[in-house]
Every structure is written in structure tokens, then in C-alpha cells.
Amino acid sequence: MDITILGQQLLGYIPLGDIVLYLAPLNLFMFASTLAFTTIIAISKTETQVEAGFGTLKDREVKVDKSEFKIRRFLAIVCGLATAGAMITGDLFNFTLFVCLIGIVNIGIVAAVKQVDVLDAAFQYGLVAMIATLPLFGGAAMILASTGTISLLEIVDLPTTFMMVFGSLLLFIGVAGETGVAPFYATKAEMFRTPGSPFLLIIHLSSLLVIVRVIEILLIINKPF
């Protein structure tokens, strides 16, 4: 196989029906890192957050109770698997589906917490994520309409048109909203005040790695040469 994408030699692809997995060094690295972090999350306990007690000299301990721990760990593992999928999919529509799933489980991981400020932040992030669904799928649909394919392996060889640039812009806005990166990060950062470090890791991991992946995808779609 002699396909080069952004200077990377494609090592291979695995066609599973309409799900085409895409094996290049960047994607494999991010896939393996995500699985490694997900495994650590699956086997870890949560920390006990120590805070100064108000009106007393004693410390206050904030813990994650067992039922909350179970559901948050389950959602964190789902988020890890969705992120891993988003890293190696060679199909634009599957990528948007994985990103959408990441947005849903990110809200779920924090929604189980019993802290008002954190729930407020999760609610606001949820609103942004829901609104972002429209440009996310709209962008992918526009790229499909202008190229006739959602396979990145096909799109890499097609010349860039104005509609592809417009679709990419919508896709980027959608991903930014779904993952809660800048300019929506101020809301999302408040969610990190809750205890449950291993689960918070997957929220941060999914956001940053999806951003790296979407940059790769946008460079594949929009060729300046």
C-alpha cells in the first residue's frame, strides 16, 4: 500500500462493512494511548478530596460513594472506547457519531455528582453540546453532498471546493462545542472541581485528542496545494 496522508505513510486499513479503520502512525499512537488510559481508569479507585472545613479547624473529606463510582466508571470506559474509535475511524460520519457519543457520556460522567456548582457547569456544557450537534452533522453532510463520499481515504485525493471548506468550518464548530474546548472551556473547567480524578481524565483526554484528530481531518479535506 502506498498512500501518504500529511507526510505519514498509511500502514493499512481494516474495512468492516461501512466502518473503515484507518492505520497511520498518528492514529495508532492516539488509539493506543486512549486504550492505555482507559485501562488505568478501569482499575483505579478515586481520590478523597481534602478541603478546609468552614468555621472549624478540622478538614472536610469529599468522597465518591459506591453507586456513583460504578456509574461514573462505566461511563468513563464508554467515553474511552468512543475516543479510541474516533482516533482510528477513516469514515467522517462515524467520526461525528463518536464525537457525539463523547459529548453525551462527558455530561453523564459529571451528572452523577451531587454538587450544585458542578451540575450547573454540566448543564451549561450540555446545552452547548446539544446546539453543536447541528453544525457537527451538518458539516459532515455538506462534505458528503459536495464530494459524494465520507471516506477520508477517498476525500484525500479530491480537490478542495468552496462547499468543502464551508462544511469543514461547520464540522470544526460542531467538534469545538461537543468537546467543550475554547471558547467553551471556561464552562467545562468548572466540571473538574468535583472529586473522581480518573473519570475527569477521560473528559480531558477525549476533548484534546478529538481536537488533534479533527485538525488532521480538516487538513485532509482542505488541501492548500
Added chain:
Amino acid sequence: MANILLNVLIAFLMGSILFGLQRKIMARIQMRPGPPVIQHLLHTFKFFVKESSFPKTAAMPFYIAITAMLCVIWVSAVIVGPVTQGSLLLIFAIYALHKIVEHNAGSSSGSPYGKLSCVRAVFSAAAEVPLFAVLIIIYFKTGTMDLSQIIGFQTTNGPLIYSIPLAAAMFFVLILSKAPYSPFAITKGKDIISGYETEHFGLLRGYLMISESIAWYMLLWVFLTVFIGGLNPLMYLVGMVILSTVVAFINATTPILNPNHSIMMQASLALIGVVGSLILLL
């Protein structure tokens, strides 16, 4: 394998000594004698022979694994960079993972100082990741994200620092953010003790310090490689010393910024860098 080990060793030693040099220069500017240049290196070795203890509030085994992960990702960066001259996008992914580990090293201990550092790390990622993304401009200029091809491009067309100076300036701001005592070093501000490292002792701190040294070397290496071109080892050394000296001057003369101001300044610089570079390319 020997090549990898040699490069990792060089990265660790050079990074440690450059950190020491930076502290020395800062001290002299502030009219203090300062520690010896090898202080950071000695400090790292010291932690490997000190007793390791783990807070009873820590998230186990996550708290331990996160320090090992930090080491692994920066060793991977050495393999992708100086050893194989692979993809710049891969180094971008490694940097993103570094931000994740920085965030979770803080929150995994249960300490309020670590937790504050963790929240600041999340904020700072909002600014530092766009700064790193400025490297995408290099793709628009050279047509590749492969480091060896970027070096080849500069051999033919001259250093990229002349054609995309704003992107180079933005990447320098990112380097400045990762320096200790920098105006943007909000995750390790002295108001939160040692930030995310506060509750990591002994061996674990040793691993964190090794990773920091390798990270510093790698950021300087990426800057010199993608903006100036393939240099010989002596020129890399000279370049790294110059960059570390400039960073030391800035750090010695500026206070640490408030987290909100730090993020806004970095985000504004990233925006100027991306828009300005795109205009320069047109």
C-alpha cells in the same frame, strides 16, 4: 535501541542543565548568587534515593501510573523527533497528552493545591493547545507535517523563521509557558506550593523531573528544527542555550500573571499568530 537510549539520555541531561542555567541567569539578574548550574540534575538524582511515600487520599494505582505515563510520552517524543524525524502532528498529540497528565497528576492526590493546579491546567490547555496548533501553519507553507521533509524544505528555501515569523513567535510563547517561574506558569505558581507536583515525593517526583527535563529539551528541539532547519549538534546546543537565556531574562523580570490574564494573553497571542501568519502566507 542504542540510538533511542542515547537520545533520551542527551535529552534528559541537556534539559536538566538548561533548567539549571536558566535558574543561574535569573539569580544573577536578581543580584543573587543562585544555585550551581547542575542543581536541577542533582535534585532529580536526589529524589531517586529519597523515601517514597503515598498520600492515603490518593487515587491508586492511577496516582502512580500517571507519573510513569508522563515519562513514557516524552520518551515517545524523543523517538518521534530526534531519532526518527517523524510527524509533527504526532508531537502535537504527545503535547496534548502531556497537558492531560499534568492535569491529572494534580487531581489524583486529593490535595487542594494539586486540585487547583489541575483546574488551572484545564484552563491553560485552552490557550496552550491553540499555540501549539500554530504549527499547522507550517503545513500550509511546506505541504507536509513530516519533520524530515520540513528540514529538506528549509535546506532548499531557507529557514521558516523568515517566512512565518509570527508562527515562530507564538511557538516561543508556548516554550515560555512551560518554563519554571514564567509569567504563564500558572500550574506551578508558588501560591499553590508546587502545583501538581505538591504531593508527589521520592521516586515519583524523580520521574516527574526527568519528564520535565526531556519536555524542555524537546520543545527547544522542535522550535530549532521546524523554524531554523536541520542543525549540527553544536548549533543545536548554541540555539538551546540562547533560547533558555532569553526565557531566563523574561522570567527574571516579569511576575507570574493571574490565571485569567495568563490565559487571555496566550489566547490573544495565538489568535494574532494564526490570523497574522495566514495573512502573511496569502
